[in-house]
Amino acid sequence: MRRCRSSPTAGFKNRLAERAGDRFFSGSGSVPLPFFFQGVPILPPFQFQVEGVDRSTLARVGRLETPHGVVETPAFMPVGTLATVKGLTVEQLRQAQVQMVLSNTYHLALRPGSEVVAELGGLHRFMGWDGPILTDSGGFQVFSLARLTKLNDDRVVFRSHLDGSPLELSPERAVEIQEQLGADFIMCLDECPPHDVARDKVLIAVDRTTRWAERCRKSQRRVDQALLGIVQGGTHLDLRTRSAEALVALDFPGYAVGGLSVGESPAEMYTTLDGTVPLLPADKPRYLMGVGRPIDLVEAATRGIDLFDCVMPTRNGRNAMAFTSLGPIRIKNLKYQKDTRPLDERCPCPVCAHHTRAYIRHLFLVNEMLGPILVSWHNVAYYQQLLRELREAVRAGEGAEFRRLQLARWGENP
Amino acid sequence: MRRCRSSPTAGFKNRLAERAGDRFFSGSGSVPLPFFFQGVPILPPFQFQVEGVDRSTLARVGRLETPHGVVETPAFMPVGTLATVKGLTVEQLRQAQVQMVLSNTYHLALRPGSEVVAELGGLHRFMGWDGPILTDSGGFQVFSLARLTKLNDDRVVFRSHLDGSPLELSPERAVEIQEQLGADFIMCLDECPPHDVARDKVLIAVDRTTRWAERCRKSQRRVDQALLGIVQGGTHLDLRTRSAEALVALDFPGYAVGGLSVGESPAEMYTTLDGTVPLLPADKPRYLMGVGRPIDLVEAATRGIDLFDCVMPTRNGRNAMAFTSLGPIRIKNLKYQKDTRPLDERCPCPVCAHHTRAYIRHLFLVNEMLGPILVSWHNVAYYQQLLRELREAVRAGEGAEFRRLQLARWGENP
Numbered sequence: 001m002r003r004c005r006s007s008p009t010a011g012f013k014n015r016l017a018e019r020a021g022d023r024f025f026s027g028s029g030s031v032p033l034p035f036f037f038q039g040v041p042i043l044p045p046f047q048f049q050v051e052g053v054d055r056s057t058l059a060r061v062g063r064l065e066t067p068h069g070v071v072e073t074p075a076f077m078p079v080g081t082l083a084t085v086k087g088l089t090v091e092q093l094r095q096a097q098v099q100m101v102l103s104n105t106y107h108l109a110l111r112p113g114s115e116v117v118a119e120l121g122g123l124h125r126f127m128g129w130d131g132p133i134l135t136d137s138g139g140f141q142v143f144s145l146a147r148l149t150k151l152n153d154d155r156v157v158f159r160s161h162l163d164g165s166p167l168e169l170s171p172e173r174a175v176e177i178q179e180q181l182g183a184d185f186i187m188c189l190d191e192c193p194p195h196d197v198a199r200d201k202v203l204i205a206v207d208r209t210t211r212w213a214e215r216c217r218k219s220q221r222r223v224d225q226a227l228l229g230i231v232q233g234g235t236h237l238d239l240r241t242r243s244a245e246a247l248v249a250l251d252f253p254g255y256a257v258g259g260l261s262v263g264e265s266p267a268e269m270y271t272t273l274d275g276t277v278p279l280l281p282a283d284k285p286r287y288l289m290g291v292g293r294p295i296d297l298v299e300a301a302t303r304g305i306d307l308f309d310c311v312m313p314t315r316n317g318r319n320a321m322a323f324t325s326l327g328p329i330r331i332k333n334l335k336y337q338k339d340t341r342p343l344d345e346r347c348p349c350p351v352c353a354h355h356t357r358a359y360i361r362h363l364f365l366v367n368e369m370l371g372p373i374l375v376s377w378h379n380v381a382y383y384q385q386l387l388r389e390l391r392e393a394v395r396a397g398e399g400a401e402f403r404r405l406q407l408a409r410w411g412e413n414p
Numbered sequence: 415m416r417r418c419r420s421s422p423t424a425g426f427k428n429r430l431a432e433r434a435g436d437r438f439f440s441g442s443g444s445v446p447l448p449f450f451f452q453g454v455p456i457l458p459p460f461q462f463q464v465e466g467v468d469r470s471t472l473a474r475v476g477r478l479e480t481p482h483g484v485v486e487t488p489a490f491m492p493v494g495t496l497a498t499v500k501g502l503t504v505e506q507l508r509q510a511q512v513q514m515v516l517s518n519t520y521h522l523a524l525r526p527g528s529e530v531v532a533e534l535g536g537l538h539r540f541m542g543w544d545g546p547i548l549t550d551s552g553g554f555q556v557f558s559l560a561r562l563t564k565l566n567d568d569r570v571v572f573r574s575h576l577d578g579s580p581l582e583l584s585p586e587r588a589v590e591i592q593e594q595l596g597a598d599f600i601m602c603l604d605e606c607p608p609h610d611v612a613r614d615k616v617l618i619a620v621d622r623t624t625r626w627a628e629r630c631r632k633s634q635r636r637v638d639q640a641l642l643g644i645v646q647g648g649t650h651l652d653l654r655t656r657s658a659e660a661l662v663a664l665d666f667p668g669y670a671v672g673g674l675s676v677g678e679s680p681a682e683m684y685t686t687l688d689g690t691v692p693l694l695p696a697d698k699p700r701y702l703m704g705v706g707r708p709i710d711l712v713e714a715a716t717r718g719i720d721l722f723d724c725v726m727p728t729r730n731g732r733n734a735m736a737f738t739s740l741g742p743i744r745i746k747n748l749k750y751q752k753d754t755r756p757l758d759e760r761c762p763c764p765v766c767a768h769h770t771r772a773y774i775r776h777l778f779l780v781n782e783m784l785g786p787i788l789v790s791w792h793n794v795a796y797y798q799q800l801l802r803e804l805r806e807a808v809r810a811g812e813g814a815e816f817r818r819l820q821l822a823r824w825g826e827n828p
Contacts, residue, residue: 088784092503111776116751350505369500
């Protein structure tokens with residue numbers, strides 16, 4: 001392994017100090033500073049350290065410090081849309097060795113409302129998860145789930161997917177909601193156009209995303225949250241470059257790659273990552289939003305991505321698909337009727353320690369909710385296990401070998 | 415506390431020894447004996463010891479030894495109809511301090527089939543629960559859920575509630591299925607008439623239940639399961655007496671009171687228990703089937719009942735009703751929107767340790783499955799907690815005081 005200990009993100013710390021100082025001495029800002037010692041604000045422990053880079057791929061292992069604990073990267077965040085990773089208790093998340101969860105601003109803003117969450121002590125207390133949390137900006141859902149009625153540089157106006165009620169989101173409001181929720185990482189509002197849109201629309205989205213990112217940064221009041229920029233640009237490498245350069249100039253403490261996994265092929269996604277990741281600062285965390293299948297995690301991590309999120313382990317788990325080290329299996333299949341093996345014979349998770357394929361198949365066939373629970377739990381644990389093994393491989397300088405082995409194991413059915 | 419250490423159930427042990435010996439030397443029986451030491455069958459550790467009787471009520475505390483561990487009585491069994499207590503993992507059951515679970519023969523015989531469960535190593539291994547299990551005979555579901563087509567002394571013919579396919583059950587088949595499932599406690603097939611049926615029909619059911627009980631006993635092949643008789647007779651005390659006397663003469667290792675909680679009033683149920691429980695041997699466990707609300711547990715335990723089962727904690731939990739030490743609450747109610755208290759402030763369960771009413775209400779309002787999971791889990795833990803406190807009170811000779819206090823706490827809303 002090439003040793004590549006980068007220094008802490010000094011720029012980020014300095015910027016925080018500056019902003020915290022501003023507000024401390026001016027007395028402005030409605031959100032209290034999180035840590036005081038004898039009247040002096042103490043900086044929250046955001047820090048990212050690349051502990052090592054792989055010998056033959058761009059993969060790296062890192063240590064991401066947050067106010068709610070450390071995340072070893074590359075890391076996968078299961079999705080807790082409505083302040084719950086569907087079907088799993090926080091204890092089960094911990095047993096699956098989950099380090100950080102994602103929650104959805106759009107959904108929480110509608111129900112129960114970000115003000116309610118704030119009043120109840122913030123998202124960590126609300127959902128009983130004391131580890132790190134990341135919230136998205138709500139933008140993705142506004143563009144994909146809600147019915148858009150107006151979009152201009154100022155803001156986006158849309159109708160709720162629940163009852164059609166009119167709502168709007170601006171960069172400032174996206175930050176405000178996320179400050180009420182209180183996650184450790186929050187995201188800039190971005191415009192995420194569909195995959196099949198014309199290039200000029202993507203260009204407009206890129207530039208709007210940059211302007212919105214600047215406004216998000218300016219509107220940030222809390223100093224105990226790290227705000228990440230989101231690179232857009234579809235599969236157009238020149239637009240990705242344009243987006244990345246503009247955002248890097250704004251000096252965010254971390255960068256997400258958005259607008260992927262929205263309908264393009266895996267090959268297009270990987271090519272886009274090949275062109276985009278090297279544009280991002282090496283000493284800051286890189287987050288690939290909404291990705292993906294186990295193979296996508298391996299392909300993207302070996303291209304230098306540090307963070308992932310996806311509904312796949314839980315959504316597919318509810319639909320009786322279990323991820324295993326030999327590829328996914330459909331547990332309802334008749335061939336598992338008397339199969340006394342665990343879902344994955346290589347898996348150390350509590351589900352695989354205690355339950356057989358035959359039992360879990362039975363649960364699904366009789367519509368018992370324990371079926372979706374157990375397969376979701378295993379899948380989340382499997383994703384954690386996969387990245388744990390990947391981190392070990394990268395530490396040993398064997399990322400390429402790890403990828404080769406995994407791809408061979410998964411075969412035609414990744 | 416009156417010290418009332420009864421001796422182990424010598425009759426039961428002798429009968430087991432006799433039967434085991436019979437089969438060992440004759441070599442008959444297709445089910446292998448469970449424990450051997452140098453060719454000699456070792457008796458399974460079924461034993462019931464009344465450790466103490468209350469000073470001012472008929473409540474007693476006992477110790478029920480089974481091949482899968484000890485149950486302190488009075489005890490409540492959550493219902494795992496299809497080899498799963500709905501929504502809860504076996505780990506969560508243990509954390510709720512559940513000692514024994516009930517599973518339903520009728521449902522398991524239909525799906526996945528008792529032969530399949532046997533082939534997979536029996537019910538304990540199938541569901542991953544290594545504690546004691548009790549299975550009912552299937553009779554209750556045949557009479558309540560299925561469509562009956564023929565009932566005579568020989569057997570009952572009915573149609574599956576799932577697909578209408580024709581099925582039948584006899585005392586011998588009920589035992590055979592339960593031997594394939596392999597629970598620790600199995601139940602005689604009984605006829606459980608509806609609450610509002612005429613007295614002469616109840617008499618017929620009582621006598622048929624006695625004849626079936628005798629056939630069940632004769633058909634029992636395994637020696638590592640305790641077969642319990644079921645007293646019928648509706649709310650007719652003379653018929654309860656007739657039933658109890660006939661079954662006690664057959665010397666079962668324990669007795670259930672069936673045919674209650676089928677539509678009669680609580681007062682009728684308690685009066686029936688007043689008349690029935692004293693007819694049952696003091697040194698054997700007494701099981702009140704299908705009961706009930708927390709207040710019913712207290713009322714029945716102080717009348718000398720040792721075992722209970724009911725779907726109420728899980729079914730009501732799925733429907734957003736939480737049992738608490740101050741009575742049940744409907745967690746969807748608007749008044750809990752910002753209530754940061756746990757479901758029950760006196761409850762030590764994991765749900766109450768980590769989650770607020772506000773959060774659990776949110777989960778139900780947005781249809782997240784974690785809502786039903788958490789309230790089911792709490793309710794099951796609450797039932798265990800209630801009986802634990804009741805056992806402590808009885809050990810201190812304060813059963814009557816405990817009942818008085820509980821009833822006062824629950825008030826108008828038990």
